[in-house]
Amino acid sequence: MKRLSVVLLGGLVLALCAAVLWSVRIDSDLTVFLPSGGEPNQHLALHQLREGSGARIVLIAIVGAAPAKLARLSRQLADRLRRDERYLYVANGTAHLLPKTRSLLFRYRYLLDAAGAAQFRPAELHKALAARLRELASPAAGLLKQTLTADPTGAFRRVLGRWQPASHPHSRDGVWFSRDGDRALLIAYTRAGGYDLRAQQRAVNGIHQAFAALPTAGGARLELSGPPVLAVAARDVIRTEVQWISALASLLVVAMLWWVYRAPSVVVGAALPLVFAIAVAAASVAVLYGGIEAITLAFGVTLLGVVVDYPIHLFAHARDDTAAGVRRIWPTLRLGVLTTALGYLTMAASDYRGLAQLGVFAAVGLLAGAAATRWILPALVRRTPASRIGRVPQAWLDGLPRARHVPVLLGAGAALMLAAYGPGLWQADPAALSPVPRAAIEREHTLRAELGAPDVSRLLVMRAASAQGALRACEHATARLKALAAPGSRPVLDSPCRLLPSIRTQHRRQGELPGRDRLQADLAAATRGLPFRPGVFAPFLSDVPAARSLAPLQPDALRGTPLGLRLDALLVPDGERWAALFIPRTHAADLARLAGQIPGLHYINLHAETTRMMHGFRDATLVRCLWGLAAILAVLAFALRGSRRLWRVAAPVLSAVLVTAAVQVLSGQRLTLFHLTSLVLVVGLGVDYALFFNRDRTPGQRQTTQAALVLCCATTVGVFGLLALAQAPVLHAIGSTVAMGAALSLIFAAAMRQPNLSSQDHV
Amino acid sequence: MRPIRLWLLAGLCALPTVLAAAPASWSPSALVHALKRHTEETVRFTEEKHLQVLSSPLVLHGTLVFRPPDEVEKHVTAPYGETYRIRGDELSIERPGAGGARHVALADYPGLAALASGFRGVLGGDYLLLQRHYRMTLHGQWSRWELDLTPLAASARKFLRQIRVYGRHRDLERFELQEPGGDRTVIRIDGPGR
Numbered sequence: 001m002k003r004l005s006v007v008l009l010g011g012l013v014l015a016l017c018a019a020v021l022w023s024v025r026i027d028s029d030l031t032v033f034l035p036s037g038g039e040p041n042q043h044l045a046l047h048q049l050r051e052g053s054g055a056r057i058v059l060i061a062i063v064g065a066a067p068a069k070l071a072r073l074s075r076q077l078a079d080r081l082r083r084d085e086r087y088l089y090v091a092n093g094t095a096h097l098l099p100k101t102r103s104l105l106f107r108y109r110y111l112l113d114a115a116g117a118a119q120f121r122p123a124e125l126h127k128a129l130a131a132r133l134r135e136l137a138s139p140a141a142g143l144l145k146q147t148l149t150a151d152p153t154g155a156f157r158r159v160l161g162r163w164q165p166a167s168h169p170h171s172r173d174g175v176w177f178s179r180d181g182d183r184a185l186l187i188a189y190t191r192a193g194g195y196d197l198r199a200q201q202r203a204v205n206g207i208h209q210a211f212a213a214l215p216t217a218g219g220a221r222l223e224l225s226g227p228p229v230l231a232v233a234a235r236d237v238i239r240t241e242v243q244w245i246s247a248l249a250s251l252l253v254v255a256m257l258w259w260v261y262r263a264p265s266v267v268v269g270a271a272l273p274l275v276f277a278i279a280v281a282a283a284s285v286a287v288l289y290g291g292i293e294a295i296t297l298a299f300g301v302t303l304l305g306v307v308v309d310y311p312i313h314l315f316a317h318a319r320d321d322t323a324a325g326v327r328r329i330w331p332t333l334r335l336g337v338l339t340t341a342l343g344y345l346t347m348a349a350s351d352y353r354g355l356a357q358l359g360v361f362a363a364v365g366l367l368a369g370a371a372a373t374r375w376i377l378p379a380l381v382r383r384t385p386a387s388r389i390g391r392v393p394q395a396w397l398d399g400l401p402r403a404r405h406v407p408v409l410l411g412a413g414a415a416l417m418l419a420a421y422g423p424g425l426w427q428a429d430p431a432a433l434s435p436v437p438r439a440a441i442e443r444e445h446t447l448r449a450e451l452g453a454p455d456v457s458r459l460l461v462m463r464a465a466s467a468q469g470a471l472r473a474c475e476h477a478t479a480r481l482k483a484l485a486a487p488g489s490r491p492v493l494d495s496p497c498r499l500l501p502s503i504r505t506q507h508r509r510q511g512e513l514p515g516r517d518r519l520q521a522d523l524a525a526a527t528r529g530l531p532f533r534p535g536v537f538a539p540f541l542s543d544v545p546a547a548r549s550l551a552p553l554q555p556d557a558l559r560g561t562p563l564g565l566r567l568d569a570l571l572v573p574d575g576e577r578w579a580a581l582f583i584p585r586t587h588a589a590d591l592a593r594l595a596g597q598i599p600g601l602h603y604i605n606l607h608a609e610t611t612r613m614m615h616g617f618r619d620a621t622l623v624r625c626l627w628g629l630a631a632i633l634a635v636l637a638f639a640l641r642g643s644r645r646l647w648r649v650a651a652p653v654l655s656a657v658l659v660t661a662a663v664q665v666l667s668g669q670r671l672t673l674f675h676l677t678s679l680v681l682v683v684g685l686g687v688d689y690a691l692f693f694n695r696d697r698t699p700g701q702r703q704t705t706q707a708a709l710v711l712c713c714a715t716t717v718g719v720f721g722l723l724a725l726a727q728a729p730v731l732h733a734i735g736s737t738v739a740m741g742a743a744l745s746l747i748f749a750a751a752m753r754q755p756n757l758s759s760q761d762h763v
Numbered sequence: 764m765r766p767i768r769l770w771l772l773a774g775l776c777a778l779p780t781v782l783a784a785a786p787a788s789w790s791p792s793a794l795v796h797a798l799k800r801h802t803e804e805t806v807r808f809t810e811e812k813h814l815q816v817l818s819s820p821l822v823l824h825g826t827l828v829f830r831p832p833d834e835v836e837k838h839v840t841a842p843y844g845e846t847y848r849i850r851g852d853e854l855s856i857e858r859p860g861a862g863g864a865r866h867v868a869l870a871d872y873p874g875l876a877a878l879a880s881g882f883r884g885v886l887g888g889d890y891l892l893l894q895r896h897y898r899m900t901l902h903g904q905w906s907r908w909e910l911d912l913t914p915l916a917a918s919a920r921k922f923l924r925q926i927r928v929y930g931r932h933r934d935l936e937r938f939e940l941q942e943p944g945g946d947r948t949v950i951r952i953d954g955p956g957r
Contacts, residue, residue, distance in 0.1 A: 137812060137821050137839075139847055140854065140867055142874040142922040145944070148816060172852060174870040533818045 003379040010376040014276065017283035024286040041602060044461060044574050045609035053569035055194030056088070058226040059447040060207060061183040065220040070184035071175040073211075073220055080210040081188055086203040089565050092186040093175045101561045105163070106147075106156050110513060110547040112501060113155035117512035120153070120519060120544070125526035128153045133530060150539035162498055163563055169451050178450045183223070185451055189565060190228055197235060200228040225444040230436050234728075235294075237435040241726040242298060249719040253308060256715055260388050261315065269381040270311040276372035277307045281365030285357050292361075293354060299674075300361035302734060303344075303681050305719055307369030309688065309712040310337075314373055316708030318384035326378045332695050333688075337370040339635050340684030343628035347680075350624055352617055358677065359624075366684075387707060407748035411655025414662035426618060427670035428611065435728030457606040460493070460582035460591055467555060467571060467578045471502035473600065474580035480598045491594070493582040496571035499563070506552035516545045621676050628680060632687065648694055652748030653686030660741040664733075674733045682741030685716065690749040709746060716742040791899040791910060792890045798933060799888020803830045805956035806935075813947045826956040829886040835879070849879045874922025877914045878940070881926045885910070885935070897926075907931050 048054065062073050078092040097105070105112065118124055132152055135144050147156055169176040169185055176185040188207065192199030204224060211222045257267045278301055285292045285300075313333060318325030344366070347359025418425060434441070462473040474497035481493070501509075514522070520541055527534075555571060558564035570581045582601075584591065595603035633650060640646050657679050664675060692709055696702040720742065723735025786793035805828045812821040828836040839845040846857040848864075854875060857864040869876040877896055884893035893899060896919070897912040912926040920943070927939040940948040 133821070134843065134845075136814060136816075137810075137823055138845070138856065139837075139878060140856065140872065140875055142872065142942075145816075145946070171868050171870055174868075531817045531819045531821070533816055536816045 006375055006379045010276070010372065014279055017279035020283040020286050021279070024282070024292060040463070040574070041461075041604050042609055042613055044572075044579055045604060045606050045613070047572065047574065048606060050195045051193040052572070053189060053565065055227050056190045056192070058188045058190060058204065058207065058224060058228055059444065059451060060186040060188060061178070061223040061225075061447055062186075062211075063183045063221050063223060065218065067172055067177065067181050067184075069216075069218075070177070070220065071173045073214060073217060074175045074184035074186055076214050076216075077207075077211055078186055080213070081186075081207065084206060084210070086191055086199075086206050088189040088191050089562050090186065090188045091176075091562070092184070093171055097563075098561065101558075101563060104553075104557065105159055105563075106151075108547070108550060108553045109151065109155040109159050110544060111506040111509050111550060111553060112159045112162075114501075115153070115155065115158065116509055117514070119155065120514050120522060122522045122525040125153065125522060126528075126530075129526055129530055129532065133532075149536050150543055152537055152540055163566065176451070183450075185447070187226075187451060192228075194227060194231070197231055201232045201235075204229055204232050223443065223447075225440065225447050230434070230440065230444065233436050233440060234434055238298070238728050238731065241435075241728055241731055245722050245726060245731070249305075249722050252718045252722065253715050256711065256718065257312075260711060261385050262388070263385045265381045266311075266315055266384060269315070269377055270308055272377060272380070273310050273369040273372040274304065274307045276376070277304050277365040277369030280368035281361045284364045285361050288360060289353070289357055293357060296354060296357040296361055299677070299734075300358055300365065302723070303358075303362045303677070304365040304369065306340075306681060306685055306688075306716065307366065307373075308715055309685075310370055310373040311377060312712050312715070313692070313705075313708045314377060315381075315384045316387060316704050316711070319386070320383055322378040322382055322384055325384065326374055330374060332691050333370060333373070335636070335639050336684070336688035336691050337366050339632040339687050341366045342631045342635060343625075343680050343683060346628040346631055347621075347624045347677075350620060352620060355617070355621060355624070404752050407652050407655040407751055411651070411658045414655075414658035417662050418658065418665065421665060425665060425671050426615075427672045432670070432729060435730065458584065458591055459604055459606070460595055461602050461604055462580045462582070462600055463574060463577050463602075464580075465577055468502055468504075470571060470578040470580040471497045471500070472504060474498075474582075475502055475505055477580075477582070477598055477601050481594060484594070484597060491591070492585040494570060494585050495582045496567055496580045499567055499570070500553060500555060500558070503552040503554065510548050510550070510552075513544055513548050516541060519544055618673055618676070621673050625676055625680055629683060632683060636687070645694065648752055649687060649690040652690050652752045653683055653745060656686050656741055656744035656748050657682055659744055660737055663740060664737060669733070672730075672733060674730050675737050678734045678737035679741065681738055682745060685738075685742050686745030686749070689713070689745050690752075693749045693753050713742055713746040786905065789901075789904065791893075791901045794901060794905075794908065794910060795885065795890040795893060796888050798885060798930075798935070800829050800831060800886055803828065804886075805829075807953040807956045809951045809953055811949045811951075813949075815945055827950075827952070828956075829882075831887060833883045833887050833889070835882045835886065849883065854879065872922075873916060873918035877916070877919035877923050878926070881912055882938075885928055905932060 060077070062070050062077070065073070074092045078090050081087050081090040113119075119128065129152055132144070132148060132154070135141055136148070151157070170179050171177060172181065177183065178185060188203075190200055190203040192203055194200070207224060208222060211217060253270070254267050257270055261267070281300060281304065282292060282297060285296065310333060313329050314322065314325055316325075317328045341363040344359045344362040348356050348363060350356045350359065460477075462470065462477050464470040464473045474495050478493075478495060478497060481491075497505075523537060523541065527537075555564070555567055558567055570583065572579050572581065582591075592603045595601045633646075636649055637643075637646050640649065660682060661671065661675070661679065664671065669675075689709055689712075692705050696705050717739045720735045720737075720739035723731050724739055726732050726735060786797045805826055808825060808827050810821075810823040810825075812823075814821070822842075823839050824841040825837060825839040828838070830836070833849075835849040837847040839847075844859045846855075848855045848857070849869070852869050854867045854869055854872075855864040856867065867875070869879055880892050880896045883889060884896070893912065896916070897914055900911040900913075902909040902911070908930055910928045910930075912928070914920045914923055914925075922942065924941040924943050927937075927941070928935065929937040929939070935952050937952065938948075938950040940950075942948075
């Protein structure tokens with residue numbers, strides 16, 4: 001009866017977990033491994049990374065046909081995408097504003113134009129009219145003629161000029177092209193921000209589908225790049241590799257267990273604690289955090305692979321009676337599990353949500369896996385067939401020279417080497433972790449250069465309590481910047497107030513606009529000596545006074561237009577406040593120096609901020625890992641009650657960790673977060689190995705234990721060795737670190753085994 | 764004897780013209796081929812712009828340069844200096860003292876693109892180019908002709924209604940550009956430049 005109730009209880013827990021996980025939200029927010037709070041600049045940097053226009057831009061190239069055909073395909077593709085909800089804005093050539101937006105800007109030209117009231121003075125008017133006369137004589141006068149009579153001072157043209165992007169790609173037949181004419185270029189802004197990878201994937205797929213649906217695509221091909229494309233590609237690479245590797249790894253473990261036991265009950269039984277561990281861990285994280293990150297899930301499942309060791313130990317010691325076997329190994333297993341779980345729990349207290357989730361996931365999973373091994377497994381698999389692994393590993397391990405000092409010396413050497421490397425140990429470039437092929441990243445650089453997409457990584461920022469406040473602060477800073485530098489050396493900056501002045505400024509300009517009578521008199525004076533026909537400027541004479549009664553133009557009026565998109569990129573919400581961003585239109589401006597000269601103006605280097613955040617995260621993880629290590633050692637010291645026994649357990653583990661890290665560095669890798677977290681797993685494994693190595697008194701027990709240990713180690717090295725074959729740097733780092741760490745842990749533990757026992761020979 | 768010698772003389776005098784160009788048949792295509800310039804050529808011009816917004820026409824003087832196969836340069840020398848150059852798919856506008864040229868993509872301005880292909884087609888003898896952009900009508904004969912170019916594209920017709928080219932034999936005499944609003948530009952070729 002007791003057996004049945006245990007099984008039922010286990011089933012109930014699994015069902016509960018399944019119910020939780022059924023409705024759980026799996027997020028794909030890659031920035032979850034960045035801090036949530038932090039300094040204002042980091043906060044803004046994070047917001048830009050996640051939501052900014054830079055994270056939404058898809059660079060599109062059409063290649064593989066004659067230019068005329070490419071131009072036609074570009075137009076057709078842009079047409080389709082413009083009708084699609086998934087894209088905020090699609091551009092493939094010189095931006096022709098929609099008539100509605102154009103007439104809006106035209107109507108507001110005297111409120112938006114920075115030239116202000118000065119342009120209506122007779123002398124200025126005369127100069128403007130003379131300039132217009134010259135332009136009329138030019139072959140390019142066609143467009144001027146449309147606006148001349150209403151806008152003789154050129155205010156509208158100045159306003160339009162400010163809204164023009166900083167640089168134009170090369171164009172042919174009105175469509176953007178690469179310089180060599182081989183590719184038609186387009187850009188599309190996804191509605192989904194950088195945080196919503198699934199929606200971005202749908203947007204990226206939508207471009208492929210729209211292109212494939214074009215009737216005349218023929219031999220032409222599509223090349224996509226940009227942050228959404230790279231993020232989706234990175235996710236896909238990892239997903240594909242994880243899929244085939246985990247399939248192969250499962251096969252490998254099943255084959256090994258089958259070879260050793262030849263019993264389906266063992267193979268199925270070995271999987272049970274793992275399934276239980278993953279289900280409980282995922283459900284716990286989902287309940288605690290209201291969702292689970294895809295990356296936590298993937299990485300956490302990898303870490304929980306170690307749970308397979310528990311049933312292996314159990315089956316090795318079970319012989320005929322599984323329940324008796326579990327009682328035999330439980331004290332050792334319990335200590336191993338508790339220490340490792342403690343190591344992960346220190347991560348759970350981290351400020352970084354991703355790291356905290358991972359800590360909870362691993363700790364809860366290990367405990368659940370151990371509990372399943374202790375209570376549920378014996379109730380299901382009552383008899384274990386004899387193992388075939390027999391004496392082979394025993395002989396092999398006994399054959400290892402017992403060299404107690406070698407692991408310690410190696411460990412000390414590795415520690416010295418790591419210390420000598422100093423900060424050079426760590427991977428400084430976050431891009432090195434990207435699983436995207438180098439060619440794809442190079443393609444992005446090429447496309448970006450051809451499209452003249454701005455580099456938005458260096459900027460100045462001015463903050464205020466409201467959007468209008470930010471615009472006013474922006475105007476203030478702009479005026480100060482103007483006063484600081486001579487016109488030639490003044491950097492040209494894109495800023496929100498350059499596009500749209502604050503309400504206050506628009507009101508001021510309205511107040512300065514001349515009335516009809518005065519304007520008419522001044523215009524008459526200004527036209528003297530010029531051949532303009534009397535009365536042609538009637539539209540101008542009525543538009544200027546009319547602008548006095550317009551309600552000032554506000555950001556909302558531009559929402560949903562390309563202009564709104566440009567403004568949104570520069571005027572951004574920053575927590576409770578608003579930030580006005582200044583982005584250089586030309587590179588090479590000493591922004592940091594400018595920021596120092598104007599109070600309230602801050603310089604942000606997004607790339608440097610991200611790197612700093614990554615470093616902060618790494619340091620926090622390192623500190624957590626060291627705390628975890630200390631906790632593990634403390635628990636071991638308490639449980640083992642003896643410095644000699646503690647030394648025999650701890651020394652091989654620490655040596656294995658240090659040597660593994662040193663070998664990674666020597667092989668040309670730089671350490672990352674993923675190495676660190678993998679090393680925590682190695683500590684957990686190593687403690688298990690060392691505890692089991694030092695537990696047995698009789699040669700018979702020792703043989704059993706060592707057979708189990710070799711099988712555990714073989715499965716771990718096999719599974720993580722497969723992972724080390726992955727192309728994705730993250731997976732490779734985890735795989736190679738754990739595989740090597742596990743092997744070294746076993747070898748070192750064997751080398752430092754208890755002398756009095758191993759000197760005896762078995763019968 | 765005398766009349767014969769006179770005829771002979773007249774025939775000899777006419778020979779260079781006939782040998783140089785006289786088209787075998789009389790059609791827009793034959794005329795355009797005959798107009799083709801093989802070497803760089805510079806002519807002086809006077810331009811009059813009759814615009815609706817002005818009470819008197821604008822008058823400009825300068826030189827027009829054609830460099831085979833398709834580069835056209837217009838130097839305005841009076842009343843001010845300015846240079847327009849059509850090269851590749853760009854128009855560049857240069858003013859002395861304005862610091863660097865302004866570049867305009869022809870493709871972005873349909874009217875300008877049509878104008879450019881008109882000049883290029885006529886001076887470069889590129890009949891196919893003209894045919895792509897214009898409907899052509901030919902009046903008169905080799906000794907005095909008028910070629911009317913009407914833009915095919917609606918986008919171009921918004922800016923340019925017609926180009927009329929007047930000439931005698933291989934010599935261009937006058938371009939007239941008619942715009943939809945009633946504006947009219949006359950470019951008169953005054954003779955070889957420099």
